[in-house]
Amino acid sequence: MFTKAAVVVALIGVALAVPTDPYGAPPKPQPTYKAEPMPYEFAYGVKDDYAGTDFGQNEVSDGNTVKGSYTVQLPDGRKQTVNYVADHYGGYRAEVSYYGEAQYPHEYGPAITFKPKAYNPQPSYQPQPSYH
Template sequence: MKIILVTLAVCAAAAFASAHDAPAHYKFDYGVHDPHTHDVKSQWEHRDGHDVKGAYTLKEADGTIRLVEYTAGPHSGFNAVVKRIGHAHHPAHYGHHKGGHGGDSYVGPTHWGFQH
């Protein structure tokens, strides 16, 4: 009985080792476009063995799109190229500010704000 258990354990370990050493391959992509939160982004990535290639986009608050294209591998390391697409749009200003006073704050004190 012990020989059978040892044989099964060795076979299971060998099967795990061969699956673990196999080159990884995957592909994925996704995107988000939420008009309520203005969250607009996407990403894709492919892995073939030890080499990874991918890109992601993100809509910035100023209206531009950040595009990051990247590659990674055991010999080249991680490399990314960041591009900014479009022209920045600044938010409209409402009203006039007098005397350098800011707006009202609605944030309460934090638990670490009043240490004695």
């Protein structure tokens, strides 16, 4: 009788130790390292009158809040400027403004294309046949 009771208790213990959902998602790992916020600042600009390219951006961060702006020369002749502020509390907030007046020409010419340079690759070695 004692053996039967021990076997029943062992079976109940095994049944209770088995997880109820063996295919469930694994527990999320806890982050072990969180980097301190680092301030930064950067800016760039591109202006190519021949190709008609004109854009740029500048951005400053104190580690918590990011402030910046970027500008783009639009195809219709206007310049678009976006000033923005982003942080963890207010999200991304942008103010968009346009300078100039849109230009729509009555006559359209051919598209501006650039003639590609000739490409004639020359091997740096002279292959020799491996048979005679």
